[in-house]
Amino acid sequence: MEPTFDGWDFAVLITILAISAMIGIYYRYTGGKQKTMKEYHLADQSMTTFPVAVSLMASFMSSISLMGASNESYQFGTMFCVINLSYILSTPIAAYLFLPVFYRMRTMSVYEYLERRFGHSTRLAASMAYSVQMIVYMGIVLYAPALALEAVTGVSKVTAILVIGLICTFYSTIGGLKAVLITDVFQSLLMFAAIYSVIVVSAIKAGGLAPIWQVAEERSRLYFTDFSLDPTVRHTWWSLTIGGMVIYLSLYGVNQVQVQRLLSVRNLESAQAALWWTLPILSTLSFSTLFSGLAIFHYYRNCDPLLEGRIESRDQLMPLFAVDTMGQYPGLCGLFVSGIFSASLSTVSSAVSSLSTVTLEDYIKPLYKCFTKKPLHESKSTLPSKIMACIYGVVCIGMAFTASSMGGVLQASLTIFGVIGGPLLALFSLGLCTTRANQRGVLLGLLIGFIFSFIIGFGGPKQPPTPLDFKADGCTAAGNDNMTLVTAALTQLQNMTFNMTTAPTTTATTLIEYSWFYRLSYLWFSVIGFLITLIVGYVSSLLLETLKWADNKQIYLDYQQIDVDLFIPPLARRLRKHNVEEMTKF
Incomplete structure (x- = not known):
């Protein structure tokens, strides 16, 4: 297949990338010119609700999400849309339980909470895990769409x-969080434009949206009713809802990227409103991307490009569709590619900004104070932050090139996002929701939670999911060479389907025997890590407290010595009431 990316397309792409860079330059030389930490890392706490809400959505809706969700409905149907229910259930938890605690603290690093609640070791353990998670993810976000x-x-x-990599590093470094937020808004518009260009072009060629929906129904792509209790079923109402809640809360409740954005608005009410506004924006993009997969399926309904031998992976379907159908519209393919690039830009710039903040607050400032015996002055903090942002941008680019030589490790690298998120959410939950958790207990729980999560996520052979049916009988015009590929691919697919649906045997020459433990749906990985960390952390804390081995600075049985602002509002109110009752006794 010859690429059809012409001059108009390159002109659109270059213009849009230049606009992103110009936004960074604008905010470097306006306002406070990014000279203070408050302006550089928290946008001077002057942002309004809408740009923050859009940025919250864009930060983790990368190009992988766009192409992956489209590929999901193309191969497996629409069951994945049920995950939006988890967003609805999780938003009030993040907005009214977690966010008020972080907003009262007004700290630039969310991990400072863990130091105040447990101790410095807990803070370091969590921030290091987060840093590894984001660095690996940044590399994948760059490499996969490229x-x-x-x-x-x-x-x-x-x-x-x-x-x-260079553009997002440039505007993130010089423009600070304000530039990142505004470019996220601009890039989100392009993300929607990319998705709707796919839907509109497909609808034009299909003669409307109704034929797309009809073909999806006839070929079993419309599926919303899997209530199975079997945890090995890939997508069910239970796995999507429960697993989705853990993933959502780990991202929008206690993640540095999102909390840093929420602290950039004027007050708590505006931050809570931003979270609520994120919900319809995120769900709209989710439903639209899934429908774009159905639109692409309609176009290739009789000739699957993978069976035809035109692509190596169905993750390439969306850009292939753009090349096949948008060439007759000058610049439209360029607009689509700009949307895919923008999805990567918004995610990488968010990670660069947050990693810079965490590095300054969790590593540089403590080390500076340790060696000089005095805190790092505000006027000297901005330059190290910018240097770290630039360094992380370069690291991101390096990780992307490293990913290109890892092959099968890519899937594992994406899994690490959920594997780390569940235990970290449990760690924060132990601090926010319990008074008895202590540092040694939660660190033990975090360690065991990580071990189990990594074993489940990366151990043992994983059973590949079984896709729905595809056809290649419409590929006859491609020529005899392509038809040979089609026949071979169909045979391979039939053998693969047979192997995955047949019960495992002990015959080593025919089938791989997949352990039940490793056949669990990937959505349960974060849930298992969360529960193990939560249970082990809490029980260990109680045992250590009983044995007088707890090392927290607080005395747990004396509620008057607990900083009540470190707990979720309902628990904080109960502790305040208890303190008042105790004081009235004297």
Whole structure:
């Protein structure tokens, strides 16, 4: 297949990337010119609700999410849309239980909470886990779309990685959080434009939206009713709702990227409103992306590109569709690619900004105070932050090139996001929701939680999911060579389907025997890590307290010595009431 990315498309792409860079330059030389920590890391706490709400959505809706969700409905149907229910259930928990605690503290690093609640060791353990998580994820966010776009547009993945990495590093470094937030708004519009360009073009070629929906129904893509209690079923109402809640809360409740954005608004009510506004924006993009997968399926309903041999992975379907259908509209394919690039830009810039903040607050400032015996002055803090932002941008680019040589490790690298998120959520939950948890107990729980999560996430052979049916009988015009590929691919797919649906046997020459433990749905990984960390952390804390081995600075049985602002509002109110009652006795 010859790439059809022409001059108009490149002009659109270059213009949009230049606008992102110009936003960073604008905020570098306006306002306070990013000279104070409050302006550089918290946008001077002057942001309004809407841009923060959009940025919250854009921060973790990367190009992987866009192409992955579209591929999900193309291959497996629409069951994944049920995850939006978890967003609805989780938003009030994040807005009214977790957020008020962080907002009262007004700290730049969310992990400072853990030091105040437990101790410095807990803070370091959590911030190091977060840093590893985001660095690995940044590399994947850059590499995956670059690989897909190279395959179908002719844009070199080296060029794509360098362009995205350098531009987002540039405006994140010089423009601070305010530039990141405003570019997120701009880039979110492009993300929606990319998705709707796919839907509109497909609807034009199909003669409307109704034929797309009809074909999806006829080919079993419309599916919303799997209530199975079997945890090995990939997507059910239970796995999507419960697993989705843990993932959502780990991202929007206690994650540095999101909490830093929520602290950039004027007051708590505005921050809570931003979280609520994120919900419809996120769900709209989720439903639209899933429908775009159905639209692409309608176009390739009789000739699947993977069976035809045109692509190596169905993750490349969306850019392939753009090249196949948008070439007749000048600049439209460029707009689509800009949307994919923008999804990566928004995610990487968010990670660069948050990692810079965590590094300054959790590592540089404590080390400076340790060696000089005095705190790092405000006027000297901005430059190290900018240097760290630049360094993390370069690290991100390096990780992307490293990912290109890892092959199968890519899937594992994406899994690490959920594997780390569940235990970290449990760690914060132990601090926010209990008075008896102590540092040694929660660190033991965190360690065991990570061990179990990594074993489940990366151990043992994983059973590949079984896709729905695909056809290749419409590929006859491709020629005899392509039909040979089609026949071979169909045979391979039939054998694969047979192997995955047949009960495992002990015959080593035919089938792989997948352990039940490793057949669990990936949505349960974060849930298991969360529960193990929570249970082990709490029980260990009680045992250590009983044995007088707890090392917290607080005395747990004397509620008057507990800082009640470190707990969720309902528990804080109960502790205040208890303190008042105790004082009236004297």
